[in-house]
Amino acid sequence: MVQLHPVRVRTWDPEKVGEWLNKPVANHTETKVEDEDITYPQLLGEFIGLPLDEDDYFASIYETMESAGGRLIRLSGKMNKHIEQDRLKALQDLFEMNRKENGLSASRIVAFLDGKGLLPRLKDAGLNRRLRVVMIDVLKSFQEQSGGSTVQSSFRRVATDLVKWTFNHIEPELIKLNLEKGLPGFLWYGDATESEKWFLKLASAFGFHVIVYDPTGEKWFGKMAGEENLHSHSFQVNAESPPPFPEEKPKRVGTVAYRATQEVDRLLHHDDSGLYKPFQFKSYVTHSIRLKTTIDEAFMLAKERAMVRPSFSVERGVVHIPVVFAKVMGIEKDRKRFWDNIHKLTEREDTKLVRSFPFIEERKGNQQFHYRAALDKNGRLDPEKMKKSNWWRYSKLPDGVQTAIGEAIARHVEKPILLPQNGESFEDLQLYAFSQSMTLPDPVIQLIQLFDYPQFVPTLLFYNEEKDGELSRADANAIALIHSFGLDNIIINPQGHQDIERWVDTESFDVHWLDERSFNEPFQEPSAVRKFLGRFL
Incomplete structure (x- = not known):
């Protein structure tokens, strides 16, 4: 009975992920085997943003998959949504019973999934049990994040997708599992739906390696898997939307001088180098x-x-x-x-x-509609939603600067350092901070643009x-926002x-x-x- 104990890999080389995955599990220093208990290093990695050369970026992804020798499986754009009719009918019956019971617990739902043959039945009892325990944990986490109910349509949709993809993507890898090689890795590129994110959480919780390429810099995988478990590598820019993934490996056509420049940038101008190019972090x-x-x-x-x-x-x-x-x-x-x-x-x-x-002139009017429209599902201001709104006053600025201002506003509103006035509620205080943060003076905006x-x-x-007036509350809000962004006051x-x-x-x-x-x-x-x-x- 195999017992898997994945531990976070201590270090990683972003350029040698494929070679690392292709190594036998016994060759890693963190691996320990005691009877049927296997402790092994698990790699959860995230590549944030894009380099300057997209062709080189996609070619390197293909080369990573090639060097992994089939042990890095691309899932993005290839999720198999097929489900047998008898399984679909059994799922529908289960969720109808769940509705009548006003919501079963995640543990009972997984027990019913098991009893109705809606989870793979593997030959190894240890892997069988691990799959069910991980499914319970993931469904519990989703239940907590979605309001604590298992009768919501979102819970039904995600649970159904997890069942489909467990059969279609996890079971085949476990059936052909070679313990000398260990579990393979899954590769994901670009955005992901809610169900896809939870499936990657399930796969990583089970013990699969997961590598995510996140060209827009949203860092969503870290939020799902836990940033403390993640290794990351950042490129120079964040794309506004993910470029389409090429179905064939691009040819590298850069000149010798161009490739040399790219290599120098990689070696000398990375995040920790201390040797930075002008405005290297303009997209951060x-x-x-x-x-x-x-x-x-x-x-x-x-x-x-x-x-x-x-x-x-x-x-x-x-x-x-x-x-x-x-x-x-x-x-x-x-x-x-x-x-x-x-x-x-x-x-x-x-x-x-x-x-x-x-x-600064105090902004009048009720901005509650704009404020609520800019919140994400967790009740926090979303910089991307603000940037796309017709009331956004900073739209002429470069995209990276807009995002940085939006993130500063989100932090400022989430945990305002302003004092409430005259019995003002916390929600009213947040709304005030949001409203007044939309009109920073032009000289301040110019300083932000000049800031490398x-x-x-x-x-x-x-x-x-x-002599000619008092420092107002709107002034204080602007100072607090400027401080949140990263300027001296x-x-x-x-x-x-x-x-x-x-x-x-x-x-x-x-x-x-x-x-x-x-x-x-x-x-x-x-x-x-x-x-x-x-x-x-």
Whole structure:
């Protein structure tokens, strides 16, 4: 009685997946065999995005399948939907009984599937039992994610498809299973339906290797299989829609110089290299990490490139950007030192100085219809839905920048750092954050467009003299969204008054108290000499 114990493979080489799958299972260092218990490494891999050369991309997929020696089976576009009529009738009877019982548990449904001959009956009792246990776990997971009921039409549809594909795709591989070689792998390219995603979850939970090519960068397989179990490799760009998979292996027609350039890019300009081309991550999304700093560190780090700041990283299509978010109360006794720090920032082209408040107009009107239309099935804002809407204000921007802004808005609305006002409910707070995030000022949009994520981080510097208005809640929302995207924010109030604290949770930013309070401290422009020298420094 065979007992399979798949464990996550420790490391992988994205270019040698086929060769790895073709190795006998005993040749892997993680493999342990004790009687009929087999512990072996399982590869769950995800290729995110597309390289610049599509022909080379598809040719490499074909070469991976070829080098696997038949042990990497392409399923996408080839799912066999056939089901015997007697099995279909038995399934219909089972779901009718399920309806009359107001929903059986996943365990009882699998027991009935087994009793009615709706699951394969394998010669090995261990594999037989494992298939049923995994089916129960997968149906339980789907039941929990779909509202806790087994009588919904979606549950019936997915369960029916899982039965069909278990007979059509899993049983044939288990019948001819060679334990010296181990289980084969399934390859999936592009998008997948709900049923197909759950089938891949079933296959991976059983112990099959699964390799997914995800050209649009949606990373859906990680959400199904668990990102902690997944190895991933990211290419330069995310496609708006998956290019059709060629039925024949494309010919590589690149010149020698072109192929050499591609190879240099692969070796030198990968996510972890630290040697990045200009705007290499233009198709990635951003995620800010707030740095807790002293006042001196805040001004010092604001002048540093993102990639040399603590905790900068690039992984799975996301650039994690360490940022400064600081409120300065008062003014330094040493005025020269104080203004030198400020002028070193304002001299830069990627710093926007804001001195008049409010700096953004509050958006009126009820946006609830737009908000609900942009939610995904889990109740979270979907950047792709926002981008396709006629009310989306950022449609002129490059696609990757739009996605990054949409993802920042989704995070900002999901867990707002804004404070609720006057008994405002959490849902009302989310709706307010969504509504006000649709109209970032043009100078801020320009900073975002200029931002090459690993390089210098643009700074929003707010100097609030309280002379011509107050920092409004809409201003605070814009600052919070800018922070979520990954830009630096420094707010200075020379009088030591609260402004952003009225609207934003103070746990979200650092507060620095300086030596003095000044009630008449207009912004000091740099001297003509400093401006002249600044052009050459």
